[in-house]
Amino acid sequence: MAALDWYKSHFAYHYQLQAGAERIDLSGNAAGKVTEQEALKAAAYIEQRKRLLYGNPNPIQTMASLHRARKVSDDALRKIPAPVKVDPLARLQELVCEAQQLIKQLQSADAAE
Helix, strand or coil: CHHHHHHHCCHHHHHHCCCCCEEECCCCCEEEECCHHHHHHHHHHHHHHHHHHHCCCCHHHHHHHHHHCCCCCHHHHHCCCCCCCCCHHHHHHHHHHHHHHHHHHHHHHHHHC
16 A cells, blocks of 8 residues: 555656546456546645745745855846836736636527537
């Protein structure tokens, strides 16, 4: 069982968990299909593990630390454009509008069939 747990802990296993993919048991026989929920759980696992391994670097903090360590000059630092602030509510409204348009297009396509 330790070998199976080791295998299941690797990214490659989780990347293969795509919704609708055929599952294979240890004997090589078909053992069902990967569900949408299992695929989403695998994607979340990958994201979580990547954050743990690589962190979530903040570009502003990274640049500030490089500047403090004198690896980036004052002039170079001034040339970097400030990040654009995005209003989360406005972005959410944009996404809702896009989603509504996609739903209408899908409904039109279904009606045409």
